[in-house]
Amino acid sequence: MPWEDVLKQVREVMDELAPQAEITNIDLEGPLVVVYTRDMEFFADHPDIIKKVAQTVRRRIFIRPDPSLLMDEAQAKDEILNIVPEEAGIRDIYFVPETGEVVIEAESPGAVIGKDGQLLNEIKKRIRWAPRVVRAPPLESRIVKEMRAYLKLVREERREILRNIGKRINRPPLSGEQWVRVEALGGYREVGRSATLIMTRTSRVLVDCGLNVAVSDKADPWSGAPYLYVPEVWDASDPEKPFKHIDAVVVTHAHLDHVGLVPLLFKYNYDGPVYMTAPTRDLAAMLLIDYVKVAQSEGKKVPYESKHIKEMIKHTITLKYGETTDIAPDIRLTFHNAGHILGSSVSHFHIGEGLYNIVITGDIKYERSWLFNAAHNRFPRVETVIMESTYGGREDFQPSRREAAERLKDVVMRTYDKGGKILIPVFAVGRSQEVMLVLESFMRNGELPEMPIYLDGMIWEATTIHAAYPEYLNKDLRELIFQKKENPFLSPIFHRVESVERREEVISSSDPLIVLSTSGMMNGGPVLEYFKHWADDPRNTLVFVGYQAVGTLGRRIQNGLKEVLMSLGGKPFTVKVEMNIETIDGFSGHSDRRQLVQYISSMNPKPERVIICHGEENKCIDLAIGLHKRYGMETMALKNLEVVRLR
């Protein structure tokens, strides 16, 4: 149905079902049909009506107050501050015009609500925005605040973008034989540059668009990138807008090997939507901006600029877990918890009207961790699963979280006893927060002596973003964080390294200490500074707690590299690796072999086919064979550039 007809039909159904609702406008906003009304209460009292309209037109309907009703934002803010008593401890007030809501972050939410909701009702009556009160997160996130400010700044521009996206989604699907294909564009039989293309007769959806940061071949500007230049993705006839046939981009989580080249699409004027969860958007923004900054400061070529990251944010549509949304005329997307990092998603694609269902796991942890619940594996329907296999090899059995923690304790203790320092390379997002929680807990219980833990390279920033999205954390942690006194992240043992001077102090300190620093695979970042100075002292320990990809310095050191050529003050010098090297498995955000197999075997319903990706070649093949032998389902280890027809 063309979009004009969709709007017309919504109008007709509305007129029939709710003639008394004062509807002032009906518009497209990305995947949503937004109905503006002067009578929000009518719809609050009649929730069935929206459901019925949605079912009739088969679209997601959103009711929103007519903007003319809402008080000006600055004025409304003043009103709220007047009404609410000071002891409520309001920390932030921000407006969400998309929902007609105003969010009030307060230290004592009860004091904002008032007895029997009295104050809240008063606020509502005065400003007409719908107030939502939330407990102020214990940590302030600079990124989250900047994101809100930026989105406010580009609100008008974004409205137009979303309307165009809506028009595109609502174009009629092509008739004739219907089929479903999937192409491996990157990250198949390898780790890095993840990218998968879903193609139907009508639509093309790109799932992830990662960058392999371990690869940088200056002769080939596309090295480290997925195969985006193939005609299935790149329209060579329109060099101004080569990605124009892509209906939507879906990002499963914020790591660079999944989101690192999404801004490149915008460099080439992609103007479609990017779907991800809100925490993925914020974490991705942080990591991408840092990536560009670091690369530029190191004089490396970067395939895009900061402004393209901003374009990405401008075109991002956030979805919550469990929220089903049309992203193309014949494709619906639903995100679910993946357990890997904050906001990470298992993506379920429903194609056609009951034609086919694909689940793309992204990176998954199928075990409850200190941070998240285990990855979701219950779906209404699923025929094909595309699953990661980072630890999918037949030998890849990992210790439990508990055992891993015990090993870490041992390593720290032994190094402490020798008077050495401990360096732990970590991704800013994911592993660092888990290791922080474990170390803090041991020190609090006295199982480890107290010593300072230094956080270098965006780890603190990432941690604050976790606090801003408590609904994405598991229940235990959520409670810990909001019990302010026991909030582990606020423990005084943690110190942020915020300047080069501070880093030098830490490096030359003679006290026992622990450093958590990025990058997690040692292919850049401040971790190298610590390593440079500490590597030749056998009392010190380097502890790997995460996956080290082929080609990274981390992997080579793990494999026994004894000398590393680095530079010091611009001059090349050779670092001798005399420090103790430890690898502690079990902290990974990836499922081990057993968990991957269990994820599939306990999936409900059972998939017909599993495509293995995101693992070294032998692991992909081994897991594919293993699953096929044990469960009889069709399995395949696609190669990059291959296309399989699912239906």
Place this chain on the structure above:
Amino acid sequence: MPWEDVLKQVREVMDELAPQAEITNIDLEGPLVVVYTRDMEFFADHPDIIKKVAQTVRRRIFIRPDPSLLMDEAQAKDEILNIVPEEAGIRDIYFVPETGEVVIEAESPGAVIGKDGQLLNEIKKRIRWAPRVVRAPPLESRIVKEMRAYLKLVREERREILRNIGKRINRPPLSGEQWVRVEALGGYREVGRSATLIMTRTSRVLVDCGLNVAVSDKADPWSGAPYLYVPEVWDASDPEKPFKHIDAVVVTHAHLDHVGLVPLLFKYNYDGPVYMTAPTRDLAAMLLIDYVKVAQSEGKKVPYESKHIKEMIKHTITLKYGETTDIAPDIRLTFHNAGHILGSSVSHFHIGEGLYNIVITGDIKYERSWLFNAAHNRFPRVETVIMESTYGGREDFQPSRREAAERLKDVVMRTYDKGGKILIPVFAVGRSQEVMLVLESFMRNGELPEMPIYLDGMIWEATTIHAAYPEYLNKDLRELIFQKKENPFLSPIFHRVESVERREEVISSSDPLIVLSTSGMMNGGPVLEYFKHWADDPRNTLVFVGYQAVGTLGRRIQNGLKEVLMSLGGKPFTVKVEMNIETIDGFSGHSDRRQLVQYISSMNPKPERVIICHGEENKCIDLAIGLHKRYGMETMALKNLEVVRLR
């Protein structure tokens, strides 16, 4: 190397190696670099020079006389007729400007050549064209003559087309990672609409572009067509020239399921080359023109017009078996005998400089037949074979040619004894000539009583094209044909049905007789007229000697269909099938299971991978499994729309 540089380099090497040769021009002509000279004899005396130049610039070099030297064609023709005595029996003289040759077709070639080549030398000296004398074919082919006339007519236009093709072939290949992919576009896990796309980083080559004539769904204009609308083939941004990214089209043989939609490419302004053998071009022209004519007369929609067939011919570059040619910056093609029908080819693709080799068998007969040698399976290198599997099922073992002939004799004899008539549906090209040879031989030897054999629907035309290309036939038949007295095709038992009146006479005749008529699968053509009138008489016999595809009337009758709804004089009426239905295996132009397996097992060198196509789904899968189990090589039964990466 850009094409300008190629020409420059040829010029430089020529100047160095052959400064005395009077070179007047160097130009591109499709895959060739053509060097025009005033001194043909110099090059005739120094054949090594061309070889050296070719090796240096890595291009095929062609030496041609400067046109200003050659006598005007009409005048030259008169000169030849003056010089050659009448008893030579000159039947045709035609000029080939591409080679600077004049071909003299004569009944007594010796009389044209003269004692010690005296006359020939004289001709050459006078007209400057290089005379080539060939024995006049015993049958005149209308199609072959028309083809020569047409090519002469469009010679100038063609020169420009070939120059542009040459420029495109000589563009520099893209740098960076090199890979090879193959896409199944049609005819995979099915028979009909064969189409395969070879993709490299630089180039795209379409091998076959067939039409499934058994499918005609009016709701879907692309029914019966390969999946040409996918972005790998079709550039949606340029609706004027959507096929512009295709570097070359290769046609393996003239049947409609392989060439039927090549003209469609020209309807959409494709302007690249089409490579095939000369007999494939002539047969394809005949079959395509007939297809359009018949379809139009039946009021069916045809996806293109006659003028697009002409465009195809204009863009066709013919290759001989064993002639290696650049068809893209990084792809070289060599055709070899496939044994299936006249001019049918096994295509060998050499990609990059030693990067990869693919063999696409097209349809193959791996057994010497009455017409052709067994399919070629010796190559310099081959990693992947894409092979047909029409009779690839585990039960598909066929009798030998000899046994098949004996069975045919029995069936004819029994029907003759009952006083019935025999109807044999055949493809015009391939089976009909074999059946003619067998029947003629039995009647000549007295093993069958003499009775008239009527040829309806282009069988005669097709037969004459065989006589025009004796070098494509096996040696025995070639000798038979040229021993005029015994030429089986000239036997008086054969009668052409050239008019509706004649057909009606044959239909109502009460004498014993045999009809060979198209179409071979009874999905149209004059065979239906005979069937309509003869089907209800149990004395008559319908004999299938070729493959009947799923969905065709032939297949349904073979499966026991007892009533067929047809039309007679525009009115629907029901034909009761009472006639005797016989299927004689062993005449097929396709290899049976044993021959397919032998073709691969005796291939030299052994391929690493075999992709199975052109067979019903279960046959493709069964053959893939069988070959893998027996020889351990990787095998796959791709689905249409799938892409596999070979390297």
